[in-house]
Amino acid sequence: MDTFFVLPQDVHGSTLVLRGEEHRHLARSLRKRIGDPILATDGEDNLFEAVITSLGRDEAQCDVVQTHLRKNEARVSLTLAVSLLRNPARFDFLVEKATELGVRAIIPLQCERTIGRQDRHDRYAKIALAAMKQSGRCYLPKIFPVTSFEAVVAHAEDHALRLMPHERTEQSQFIGSLIKHHESAKTGLVLVGPEGGFSDRELQLAASHAVVPVSLGPRRLRSETAAMVSVAWVVGAT
Numbered sequence: 001m002d003t004f005f006v007l008p009q010d011v012h013g014s015t016l017v018l019r020g021e022e023h024r025h026l027a028r029s030l031r032k033r034i035g036d037p038i039l040a041t042d043g044e045d046n047l048f049e050a051v052i053t054s055l056g057r058d059e060a061q062c063d064v065v066q067t068h069l070r071k072n073e074a075r076v077s078l079t080l081a082v083s084l085l086r087n088p089a090r091f092d093f094l095v096e097k098a099t100e101l102g103v104r105a106i107i108p109l110q111c112e113r114t115i116g117r118q119d120r121h122d123r124y125a126k127i128a129l130a131a132m133k134q135s136g137r138c139y140l141p142k143i144f145p146v147t148s149f150e151a152v153v154a155h156a157e158d159h160a161l162r163l164m165p166h167e168r169t170e171q172s173q174f175i176g177s178l179i180k181h182h183e184s185a186k187t188g189l190v191l192v193g194p195e196g197g198f199s200d201r202e203l204q205l206a207a208s209h210a211v212v213p214v215s216l217g218p219r220r221l222r223s224e225t226a227a228m229v230s231v232a233w234v235v236g237a238t
Ligand code: SAH
Pocket: 164, 165, 166, 167, 168, 191, 192, 193, 194, 195, 196, 197, 198, 214, 215, 216, 217, 218, 219, 220, 221, 222, 223, 226
């Protein structure tokens, strides 16, 4: 069944109202009628089973039958911070896939070697919304504005698990081995670098905030691939 998005402020006790694009989709494309059951989420961890009670030109009123909390949400609350990429389409792809895989926040990073310049925040937010509904999630990942590597690393210790995939540290542990010891972590941060990789200064700064460099295997992955693989390991284990 399709999941509709309801603005948190449009949920009042046991009723909710669908508007705009969601109303159009429900009334015009799917031709739903009064009495039809629907699923809706507020993107704040609530999934509502509801029934349509009235259909107007611009809105649909529904009665909530049952509310589920954190349905289909990962146990670990994962923040994915990835350098902006030279090709913006690759970052779009990353937002979609990271949302499907269950991340709770995405931070586009400005690193020393970041080449990409565009912060397409509204576009990322739209992609995340569509991916949330499509994948059956009930949390809309928070998309941050572009943030400096330093600022994100400064708050790394807020997270129980802190990983920095880095391809050139021969001695760094494989992510799959490390993750086994952290299966009960409730919060995590993954930092992925730009096409040119992290600088030595960034590696040192991360280490000083207890961020652990990890290997994703012997092949050099593109940033967006590295991000997906890391998220899969972390979310898959928790
Ligand atoms: N030009 C860089 C490669 C950067 S790849 C170099 O040759 O040194 C882009 C980012 O993806 C890296 O910063 C890292 O975060 C991640 N990454 C890619 N492949 C990886 C691997 N095998 N192990 C760990 N991280 C990897």
